[in-house]
Amino acid sequence: MRVAILAHEKFPDDAKTAVGILRYGDYEVVGILDRDHPGEAVRDHLPDVQDAPIFERMTEVPRCDALVVGVAPIGGGFDETWRDDVRTAIERGCDVIAGLHYFLSEDEEFATLAAEHDVELRDVRRPPDDLTVADGTAGDVDARIVLTVGTDCSSGKMTSSFELRDAARERGLDAAVAPTGQTGIMIAGWGIAIDRVISDFAAGATERLVEEVGEKDVIFVEGQGALVHPAYSGVTTSILHGAQPYALVLCHIAGRGQFGGYERFDLPDLRTYIQLYENMSAPISGATVDAGMVNTHGMPVDAADDAIDEFAAAIDAPATDPVRYDVDDVLDALL
């Protein structure tokens, strides 16, 4: 499947979905839309993923099957400056795949146009309509359940989940990711966006994901948010209790001291944070933080290596940056 990815004004640092698809997705990416970087290429920014040219608008992009909305703004709204490109994509016969809270399929103009041009508007954040409350049974699944958790949002939980899956598969293990967010869903082709689920059903939806994966050597559940985040902690807690993990991988952004976008709130120190995750899990599945991942994006290699060492020492467990290095030591600690 050939796709273009919309990432206006955000590529690559604030375009988590775009970068995730470039890195792990099973798509051929024919172009990135970013009006701040026309004429450049992905490799000018990210040397280690598939390359693609960057365009200013959809009219310039080579023929493809779908346009993917590759940015996820706070609140999940639709940015009206994207409307021309989405309209062009539909008129050119492309499906549009989006993970916004705002459903493109409920936008009157897009819905009408999509019907005319016989293309699909796929809102991957739309949850199944038969969800219900958790039974408390995810832990009964015959698999080692590992959950990636974070000290903040956008700290590498999705990336860590897929890197760990790939490393486990390289060892011959039967491993899967249970995707809980829009990018993970776009990469894996299935999943439920837990943040879009009715809060009463969020743990139940996570439980269903684990039970749908079923018997495996290991399931990496993609975590969301952070346990004491001012806005998203409820999603994190629902996943922690719904997934009933055996082990946790703590993901952190090197040097991060306050919550991104909520700078009046300090992150707890790492030892306190670990205690909190383990104490919250204790009555349900008794998970322990057995390893860590640290995002050192943009740091010189020496500083990054120091940051990894410091983080591993602070959490007293193996840690790495899963984008820079292999995750073998981390995987060892989880199995």
Place this chain on the structure above:
Amino acid sequence: MRVAILAHEKFPDDAKTAVGILRYGDYEVVGILDRDHPGEAVRDHLPDVQDAPIFERMTEVPRCDALVVGVAPIGGGFDETWRDDVRTAIERGCDVIAGLHYFLSEDEEFATLAAEHDVELRDVRRPPDDLTVADGTAGDVDARIVLTVGTDCSSGKMTSSFELRDAARERGLDAAVAPTGQTGIMIAGWGIAIDRVISDFAAGATERLVEEVGEKDVIFVEGQGALVHPAYSGVTTSILHGAQPYALVLCHIAGRGQFGGYERFDLPDLRTYIQLYENMSAPISGATVDAGMVNTHGMPVDAADDAIDEFAAAIDAPATDPVRYDVDDVLDALL
């Protein structure tokens, strides 16, 4: 407003909404529907609330303005054995007020019938459609914010909130409840059912409730669920961080050792539970558990008094049963 309350097979012990309305609501209750207790009266079960006769079916109930669905089954579904009574109510010109996840206004038969008979189907659990993520600003409201929290569901958080409000008002304080569940909303006439909100917006919806109440001497935020509940912990956490309380009131059911309906999971011991609530709040608003409430329903008075004393000793703070006794000591500890 004259209302009948549907509570089939659940009155009074498993009909929290029915009992809440009888105790705190501003309605004249003309009858309870419970096919297990026809011919009896509310006073046969609950001597301290407004009395009303109990009927087997809606056809027997005196004329009234509305039928209230007064039970909230796990999962919030509609029980098809209620259909005849709801149909009868609509045909008799009654509005129907429900707090289910299943919206009566989206039930084809009821919607058609309601249009024919010009009555309203009010689904109080339907959230506003313009919710968004929390800004982390509830604590800026000029009010003492107190949150009722529980060791389990149905442990008395709604009751405690209204009893504390009434006691504060008796002292001449400007006090309000911020209702977060269907019964509280039915009693207060406004609010948002946080468990029905998209999980990403649950903290934001709580923040909006607190900000809508605005400047007060004290706001009692009605809590939901429990912090380590296998299914509902996400809702609890969202409210804890969205409301940014200054103080917490821990509500407990005397003798409860396992989660109701989830008996394979033990409740943490009370000191551990308090630590967990306080540690989870610490990075956001630093709330402390300053008092407790214990539900001793059905216990002989001596045993109840012992249970209250034991609970107060265990949590090392003033405590009472807000249905049996006044809440003055508890209120003192919160102001």
